[in-house]
Amino acid sequence: MPESTTSLLQVTGLKKYFPVRSGLFSRVSAWVKAVDDVSFHLGQGETLGLVGESGCGKTTVGRSLLRLMEPTAGSVTFEGKNVLTLSAKELRQTRRRMQIIFQDPYSSLNPRMTIGSIVSEPLKIHQIAKGQDLQDRVNQLFIRVGLRPEHQSRYPHEFSGGQRQRVGIARALALNPKFIVCDEAVSALDVSIQAQILNLLRDLQKEFHLSYLFITHDLNVVQYLADRIAVMYVGKFAEVAPAEDLFASPKHPYTQALLSANPVPDPTAPPKRIILPGDVPSPLHPPAGCRFHPRCPEVMDVCKTVEPKLTQIGPPEKGHQVWCHLYP
């Protein structure tokens, strides 16, 4: 549970539309609404898990927060400042405070840089340390993430996936950030390595009082790590709830279906998987009304025309929110 609930990050009405260009003069003929009006907050030291199927916009949310992609609309307030209106220079300063760990540890490290310089570069360019001080800091970071400092002069290709992801974590930690987006940070790794990295992330969170936005499609991972979980479907949130509540009593039919698809490590448990008909709709032409209605087992007439509004389940301070007409 979060040790303090002072809000570190407040996201309001975040939208990211990608233009689809076609024709002779590359006119914009349509918009892919990858993220469509998403709002959430994140407290200090808290972990918000962001789950959803491939292509539902979770990665776009993560990258938009850091402005690795420019969001179309909305506001991202981090430590009291709106990140989306910062100048390029202020943005670079803010990157010290908010960092990201990428999914693929193989391609996200520059193959021509030693892992030592990959980790030390942020410290150098932000002029935080130099000389012996820089070396000491990098050594400490290496030790902290479980790498041997004497391997600093080696190149990324000389390491395994798990070791590389540790380099990525050391790199993200180097600037002493408050908030880290973990974008599928363990999904490229073996399960045994996943556990090591997850434990490392959890230890680091306690030690540095970090906040995580943990983007994943793996429900077991968020169950292990997240305080709260947001379920996303085709660019919108379906449900946000504290982790225990979400797993104990999912409200949204999509969440229920998603959880039922998660294998339970008990062979005698009765199969209770909810099979959803059809495919995930394209964000290019999302269905009218509730985006989930063509596949929803409990679809009503109202779902086909009216977009569901946020409903609080239980007391608002509990923070269980759902966007579904079943809960008026």
Place this chain on the structure above:
Amino acid sequence: MAKIGVDAGLLSDAVIGSSRDNRSTMWNFIVRNVAQRLILLVIVSFVAHSFIHLAPGEPSEVDPMNPRMKPEDIAKIRAAFHLDEPLYVQYAYWIRDLATGELKSFKDSQPVLPKIWDRFLNSLPLFILATILVWTWAFPTGIYGAVFRGGMYDRGTVLLSYALISVPGFFLSYLAILWVVGWFGVPVISIKTFGMEHAELPYKIMDRVWHLVIPSIMAAIGGIAILSRYVRSQMLEVLGQDYVRTARAKGLTEDAVIYGHALGNALLPFVTMFGLLLPGLIGGSVIFEQIFAWPGLGRLGYEAILSRDFPIIMTLNFIAAVLTLLGTLISDILYAVVDPRIRLH
């Protein structure tokens, strides 16, 4: 970051230096590759020798309509050039003469090596200037186009380079000759103006420069157009890589991202091309030397082929093979130097 605990035991471990190992691996690699390439060179030259002799026509038949060529003269010529001997014997003669420097042209009985050397010195300025033009223009053009992809500059250069790739070089060259000679009265044909030997030095230099500039530009245009396309697509690919996004996430300035992280990786494949430039010394500008009547190596080879001057053809071919093998060796070594993922074995 002060909260991080330092494990002093781990820190005291010395960094293992392996530079000496690398250097000896490098030498092993070079020695083994030079040996392999020498064997290859013998095979290449023997095959080339056979091919040249398989081709129709021989020196004695170059001028068959000449009424002074009697059958006994032809027999004399054939005997003098060892053309009646078996191929491998002729090959042995060629090797012996090349090694002793006795090799002479069939056509004018001049020693082959000095002749090639003179022509080489003529070709060299053309080659160097054209290469410099290609490499200094293609890279900025391609990189800038990739960084500002889809902009006016990018679309303009893409269109222009396709146009220049499509239009044959000789056609452009003739246009250029008509233009510079007709409008500016600039001399362009051959390496210098006939009769300028006694002019004052500045005039002589300017004369040489004018003769050099137009053929170099013409020889370079196609290369610039093609290479800039490669550079652009390579740069675009690298800019889309995950580690470039990582660099942005670190809070680097856009310049540091593009020139510090992306450019180095984008240039890797071109290091290989650098070694492969060498063979261009021989065959790189046959067309342009022909158009501009430039007395260089390419033209020497062309004329030698027309007159079936076997020693010249063979020797030029041999030098081209040497340069190619040397170029690939240099490329391999350069690649291992610039790309940490490549190891020499």
